Structure formats: structure tokens, C-alpha cells
Amino acid sequence: MALPDELVLARPVESVQARRQGRRWRLAGYLAMALAMLVIGLPVYWTLIAAFKTSAEIYGPPTWFPQAPTLANFPAAWNAAPFARFYLNSFITTLGGMAAEVFFAVTSAYALAFLRFPRKDLVFLLLLAALMVPVEITIVPNYLTIARLGWINTYQGIIIPGAAIAYGTFLLRQAFKALPYEVIEAARVDGAGHLRTLVSVVIPMAQPAIVTMALLSLVAKWNDFLWPLIVTNTANMRTLPIGIYWLRNSEGVINWGVVMAGSLFLIIPVMIAFLFVQRYIVEGIAAGAVKG
Amino acid sequence: MASLQKPARPISPRERREWLLFILLLGPNLLLFTIFTYWPLLYNVYLSFVRWNFLRPQKPFVWFDNYRSVFSSALFWEIVLNTLTFTVWSVGLTLVLGLALALLLNQPLRQRNAARAVLFSPVVMSGAVVAVVWSYIFDPRYGLIDQLLGLLGLNSPNWLGSTAWAMPAVIIVYVWKNLGYAVVIYLAGLQGIPRELYDAALVDGAGPWARFRHVTLPGLSPVAFFLSVTSILATFQAFDIIKVLTDGGPVNATTTLIFYLYELGFVTYDAGKAGVIAVVLFVIMLVLTLIQLRYLERRVSYG
Numbered sequence: 001m002a003l004p005d006e007l008v009l010a011r012p013v014e015s016v017q018a019r020r021q022g023r024r025w026r027l028a029g030y031l032a033m034a035l036a037m038l039v040i041g042l043p044v045y046w047t048l049i050a051a052f053k054t055s056a057e058i059y060g061p062p063t064w065f066p067q068a069p070t071l072a073n074f075p076a077a078w079n080a081a082p083f084a085r086f087y088l089n090s091f092i093t094t095l096g097g098m099a100a101e102v103f104f105a106v107t108s109a110y111a112l113a114f115l116r117f118p119r120k121d122l123v124f125l126l127l128l129a130a131l132m133v134p135v136e137i138t139i140v141p142n143y144l145t146i147a148r149l150g151w152i153n154t155y156q157g158i159i160i161p162g163a164a165i166a167y168g169t170f171l172l173r174q175a176f177k178a179l180p181y182e183v184i185e186a187a188r189v190d191g192a193g194h195l196r197t198l199v200s201v202v203i204p205m206a207q208p209a210i211v212t213m214a215l216l217s218l219v220a221k222w223n224d225f226l227w228p229l230i231v232t233n234t235a236n237m238r239t240l241p242i243g244i245y246w247l248r249n250s251e252g253v254i255n256w257g258v259v260m261a262g263s264l265f266l267i268i269p270v271m272i273a274f275l276f277v278q279r280y281i282v283e284g285i286a287a288g289a290v291k292g
Numbered sequence: 293m294a295s296l297q298k299p300a301r302p303i304s305p306r307e308r309r310e311w312l313l314f315i316l317l318l319g320p321n322l323l324l325f326t327i328f329t330y331w332p333l334l335y336n337v338y339l340s341f342v343r344w345n346f347l348r349p350q351k352p353f354v355w356f357d358n359y360r361s362v363f364s365s366a367l368f369w370e371i372v373l374n375t376l377t378f379t380v381w382s383v384g385l386t387l388v389l390g391l392a393l394a395l396l397l398n399q400p401l402r403q404r405n406a407a408r409a410v411l412f413s414p415v416v417m418s419g420a421v422v423a424v425v426w427s428y429i430f431d432p433r434y435g436l437i438d439q440l441l442g443l444l445g446l447n448s449p450n451w452l453g454s455t456a457w458a459m460p461a462v463i464i465v466y467v468w469k470n471l472g473y474a475v476v477i478y479l480a481g482l483q484g485i486p487r488e489l490y491d492a493a494l495v496d497g498a499g500p501w502a503r504f505r506h507v508t509l510p511g512l513s514p515v516a517f518f519l520s521v522t523s524i525l526a527t528f529q530a531f532d533i534i535k536v537l538t539d540g541g542p543v544n545a546t547t548t549l550i551f552y553l554y555e556l557g558f559v560t561y562d563a564g565k566a567g568v569i570a571v572v573l574f575v576i577m578l579v580l581t582l583i584q585l586r587y588l589e590r591r592v593s594y595g
Contacts, residue, residue, distance in 0.1 A: 141332035
């Protein structure tokens, strides 16, 4: 794949031939883009139409559009598993987990950026080293710890092992250090203590970085699968990803319409939210890679 | 800031108060890491030396028995091979397709930001729901792929029920879900390549291919390196898609190291062997991360 398009166009004087070549390249570009969209979009479209098909249609000859659109799959899915409860559980564990991570990231980043402490660099390293330990390899010991605390099948059991945060602390520490020094100094001169400075100066000024960090945390918690799967053992404590997994296990193959309707319960809210915040998420991830 | 000034007197009361506040602000975060991240590492090592089924009160110390039994089992090496297959294909496809799409979306095409958003959207979806959707798509009689192959007069393989096709299915879903991440990172890298380099290459009479070879590729190499290491680490942690799509099967065909660890810990209840796998995984990931840090360090000092 070559990339002559914008460079050809950037040339001050274009020959007719170059312009024709540019147009051809651009057409190929649009075709490739459409193909990529199709590969991403078709599975989602397939899910969407299945949710509106009758069983007879799903298990009959293939159709690309629901012949007799029905809404029956949605109440059927809603009643096949306690989805209202799954939503509640997902909201509690996601918001709780995100709140904890944001709180820890903000306080830790403030301490690391602005406070004196002997061998602060070592403390920072100790925190960063946690990035090297994937949560997946800690599941057995953590399960035993949570069991000893009597927290199996509880919200705190789902939330607390993942509440500490290294990556977000790192991102926010960078953001805090980049804030204009004079404004913070002015607040200190006005007699604001550290907590006042944090709440009324640092947090408002670093808001974009905090929002980005919170969104990344939100997505991770909402989609978390392995830990909630292990630490919950009754249907009424399951989160949405675990719930849809069990729904597929009981209804899949024999009742795809209902399973796809249930999948849309998870996909639709995330897609709507994503429309509004995708810029923050995409830029946050790119920034972490290029600067980090 | 205050932290930059060396204290005139040994330690002022004000500085002492800062120490206290530092501990109060950072302490809870570090305490949680100690309990739920660092302690499990040590405990995994301990578990790898005992025989235990999670129930018996005593855990007899068996030295390297667990290691010996893991390393001498054919199943373990099959699982290592599965993990390598999954990692090499997933990372390779993601890096190559991601680069192609990023180069495409770096062109002045209309709606390219919308296309970037669409490509990225599976990244924010739950892996579990993505795998549920794809288990319908792979359905050999009623699924999307069967329909598409039917247009060509072909029959769908029994994707998830066949030892030959289950791993390709898992790789397809994994790449489908994570491709957008690579595209976004590559695009950030492409935008970081200075325009003057392209202008200079044009002045030197370099054609499109030469500009790609000598400007774009070298300019992207730090980003590509970052992406390959993070992608490899991510595939070692891939669990939800495998669990939902194939449950590690059929007959272990899609069991990777992380899935094996889960099975030993929560299906067959063999704490000792689970400890061994956790230690093995930790060592692999530590080595990968250290390679990445070494590289970053060099980039900082020479770049």
C-alpha cells in the first residue's frame, strides 16, 4: 500500500495526468474504506436483524432483512434471565470501581507531583511496577483472600481487588506536572492548604485528563469478565457480561433471536455512549502510546 | 514546586506534615496493590511448591513435583503451542492490517473520522458479548459466514466444533475486536512524523514507494514496537473471547496458558499446578516488559 494521494495533491502545479491518477487513488481509497466498514459492520447488522426475526425465519432460508419484523425476542430475553438485576449489578460495580480508581489516581498523583517525601522516586517505581503484573495471574491467590474476608458473591468482592490504579496515576501525575506553576503557587500564597489546592485548583484545571482517565476506567470495569465470573456464584450477583454468557449457554443454537436481543441490551447503551465520548477515549489511548 | 527546594534545616515541621499527607494520599492505593497484586505473586510461588485441592487443611510441600509434572505433560506443551499460534497470528494480523488501515485513514478522505470511530467501536465492546454474537455468526447451519459461503456455493466448516477450525475462529474474532486499537495507535504515530521529511524526500525525487520505505516505515518503528509488545502481552491475557466462544475446546484446541490457569484454579482445583502456570506466565510477561523498557530507555538516551 502506497500513500501518494495527499502528497500528489499537495504539489502546487498538477498535471492532468497526476490529477486523474489522484482521483483513481482516491476511488480505491473509498472502496477500501467501504470494505473495512462492511467487515466491521456486517456482524453487527446480522445481530440486529436476528433480534427482530421470528424463530421460523432464523431457522429457515437465509434472509438479509426481517420478513415479518417482531419485537417478541426482547421481552423473551429480558425474562429468560434477570437482566434488570444484571444492569443494577453492572452499574454498581462499574461506578463503584471507577469512583475508586479516579479517587486513588487523583490523590496519588497529587502526592507524587506536589508533596515532599524521602525517596519519592522509589515509591513511584513501586507503584509503576504493578503495571507489569497482569490481573489474570493473580486470580487464585486473590480468590483465596476474598474468600477469607467472606466477600465471595458480594459487590465489594467484585470491586476492591481491582480498585488500585497505577496507569491512571501515571497519566494524571504527568497532567498535574504540566499545569502552570504560577496558578498553583498563587493558591498556596492565598493560604490554601494542600487539600483546598487539590480540590479547587488542580482538579478543575486537569479536568480533561481526569475525564479521559475516568472513561478508560469505565470501559474496562463495564466489560470486565474474568474476575466477576470467578467471584460470583449466583444469578442475582452476575454482571451483564456474565449474564449474556449464561443466556447464550442456555438459549444459544436453539434460540438465536432471543440471544441476539439480549446481546443488544449490552451493545446499544455502549454504542450510544461511545458516540458522544469516542474522541476522549481514542485520544486518551493514542496519547498514552505516543507520549508514554 | 516546593519539592524542588532542599530544606535549609534538617527537617521542618511543615515538611513532616507533607510526609504525613503523602502517606495518607498514596497509602491506600499502595496498600491495595500490596494485598491484591504483590502478595499474590509471592503466594503463587508458594502454591507452586505445594500439593493442594483448595479444601484439605494441610498443604504438603512437594518441592519441584508440580513443575516436573507440568513440564513433562504433553498437554502443557500442546497448550504452549496453542498460545504461540494464537499470539503469532493475532499479533501479526493486527499489526499488518492495522498498518494498512491506518495508512488508508491517514489520507484526506471524506468521513475518515467516522470510519476511525466505527473501526474502534469493537474495542470498547465487552469481549463476552462480541464472542456471543460471533458464536451465532459461526453457526454452521444458520450463521452469517455460512450464508456468505453459500453465495459462493460453499459449505461452512463446523467452526467451533472442529479442532482444526476453532483456533482460526478465535483468532478472527480477536483480530476483529482489537484491530481498531492498532489503527488508532498507528494513526497517532503517522501524525507524529514531521512533514518536512516528506517534503525533503519529494525534493530528492523519491516516489511513493521510496517515501513509504524510507520515511513512513522508519518513522513508525517506535510505535510499531510499542504496539507489538503491548499486543503480545494482551494476547497472553486474552480470556473472555476464548471462554465464551469455545471454552478452551474442542479437546483443548483453543486452551491457552491463561485459560489453562483458570481451568486448573477453578475447574479441576489443582492449586499447585495453577501456581506453576502463574509463575511461568509472570516470567514470560516480565521478560517482555523489560525488553520494552530497555528499548524505551535507549530511545530516550539516543533520540
